[in-house]
Amino acid sequence: MNDNDDIWPAIEQALRATLGNACRLGEAQPVSGASMDRAYRVAAGDHPLFIKIGRPERAADFAAEAAGLAELGQAHSLRVPGVLAHGRAGPAAFLAIEHLALRPLDANAMTALGEGLAELHGIVAPQFGWERDNTIGTTPQRNARTGQWLEFWRENRLGYQLELVAQRGNRPLASAGEKLLARLPDLLAGHRPEASLLHGDLWGGNAAMDDAGRPVIFDPAVYYGDRETDLAMTELFGGFSPLFFEAYHGAWPLDPGYREIRRDLYQLYHLLNHDALFGGHYAAESQQVIERLLAKG
Secondary structure, eight states: OOOOTTHHHHHHHHHHHHHOTTOOOOOEEEESSOTTSEEEEEOOTTOOEEEEEEOGGGHHHHHHHHHHHHHHTTOTTSBOOOEEEEEEETTEEEEEEEOOOOBOOOHHHHHHHHHHHHHHHTOEESSBBOSSOEEETTEEEOOOOBSOHHHHIIIIIIHHHHHHHHHTTOHHHHHHHHHHHHHHHHHTTTOOOOEEEEOSOOOGGGEEEOTTSOEEEOSOOOEEEOTHHHHHHHHHSOOOOHHHHHHHHHHSOOOTTIIIIIHHHHHHHHHHHHHHHHOTTHHHHHHHHHHHHHTOO
16 A cells, blocks of 8 residues: 555544644655554644554554553653544554654663652552453454463463464474473462563563653554563663663562573463564574573473
């Protein structure tokens, strides 16, 4: 689908409910920052907007992202882009949020992000999961609520990703994954996390700072789960300095067993998802992680 002029009047009309009837969209400049969709910085008076545009079937995904951003807004020490509108616009789906002038995190913002993430994780729910399913990248992410973390991680996270592995025909990886699922009660024995509010996809590309130096998080895959899953993701692809980890651990130390077992277990979910999205070396990496976990006593 090519973007064309007939989508912009529909987006402008939707935005008037938030910004007022005087809202007029100006020039739309393509920007990076939405790898699965197209993204634009759009002039709108004194308030430039960041607008994602995707195929019409992405409307439900954009609605879930909007709800996730609103959920993350409960952590007052972190800045989250405000949602202005989302829905269908002609032959497309769209999500419009406030445009922030983002910069790489400096030392002070790294520290503030670590402290702010601990605050975010202090927001808890009675059950794991969330009120709705969403996506991790473009992969469906199941969030059916349950009171047991082991059950949630087995059924809604690793189990689902391993179903996708089987559909892709990688029998060795699927077989190893089934053995790992059977070992989860041993690997998670004695671990009783709270159901913390999570970003869900916190790699270095989804965090920055605004022009006031305040840490900003965006592009979430929100749910309530073990806070260590967010920490595991921050360690998977880099992008976070020691100051970030020192600040987080100073505010809320991690439980025993994270580095020995659970970091690998939680990173595996993202490696399997990257195999689903991008292929390449991620299947081999996933196999190595599974074998390492199966070798744990």
